[in-house]
Amino acid sequence: MRLIFIGPPGAGKGTQAKVVCNYFNLQHISSGDLLREAIASSSPEGEKAKQFIEKGLLVPDEIVVKIVAERIRKIKGFVLDGFPRTLTQAEFLDRTLDSLSISLDRVFNFTVSLSKVIERLSGRRICSNCNAIYHIKNIPPRKEGICDRCGGRLVQREDDKEETVRKRLKVYQKISQPLIEYYKKKGVLVNVDGNMEVQELFERIKESLRRYDTH
Ligand SMILES: [Zn+2]
Numbered sequence: 001m002r003l004i005f006i007g008p009p010g011a012g013k014g015t016q017a018k019v020v021c022n023y024f025n026l027q028h029i030s031s032g033d034l035l036r037e038a039i040a041s042s043s044p045e046g047e048k049a050k051q052f053i054e055k056g057l058l059v060p061d062e063i064v065v066k067i068v069a070e071r072i073r074k075i076k077g078f079v080l081d082g083f084p085r086t087l088t089q090a091e092f093l094d095r096t097l098d099s100l101s102i103s104l105d106r107v108f109n110f111t112v113s114l115s116k117v118i119e120r121l122s123g124r125r126i127c128s129n130c131n132a133i134y135h136i137k138n139i140p141p142r143k144e145g146i147c148d149r150c151g152g153r154l155v156q157r158e159d160d161k162e163e164t165v166r167k168r169l170k171v172y173q174k175i176s177q178p179l180i181e182y183y184k185k186k187g188v189l190v191n192v193d194g195n196m197e198v199q200e201l202f203e204r205i206k207e208s209l210r211r212y213d214t215h
Contacts, residue, residue, distance in 0.1 A: 007110025
């Protein structure tokens with residue numbers, strides 16, 4: 001089974017991807033992780049990506065798609081988490097899948113309210129020393145502002161500040177609209193409510209995938 005999860009930051013895609021992969025025995029592919037791995041392994045595409053990142057530029061779609069394609073070539077079932085991000089990436093991806101004679105089963109579009117995203121992201125704290133992630137409500141550290149693991153100081157990332165979150169969401173809405181339309185036309189799009197709690201949402205996703213469920 002091949003799935004794509006699209007949605008704004010804070011919509012719960014990553015958490016849901018882990019649960020779904022675990023249940024259906026799929027591989028969780030986050031393009032961010034793949035990019036970091038490619039760079040660390042100094043693969044040819046990784047080397048190219050690194051040059052853009054070092055200049056503070058976005059890695060071009062074609063390179064990102066090649067890195068993702070390299071991985072999906074080798075596995076049977078996957079959840080692509082947060083990829084494709086743009087219509088161009090989606091078209092590149094389709095060509096790659098066609099050349100491998102494989103097709104997508106579903107694209108889950110996570111929608112979420114602004115207030116929920118702000119609640120989830122603006123409560124996030126990260127250890128300035130070991131990068132452990134906390135949440136002031138959901139995963140609080142034992143001692144306020146201090147990392148349980150290493151005693152480092154917890155900070156809020158610039159990306160998670162309320163004003164930045166609002167801006168990121170606006171940008172997301174704009175670039176994702178053509179992507180959503182594209183998958184809708186292909187007949188594979190399923191809208192899901194990212195405001196739901198993890199288990200409740202998982203039940204919905206499972207329901208829409210029941211013909212693949214062999215449990
Ligand atoms: Zn720490």
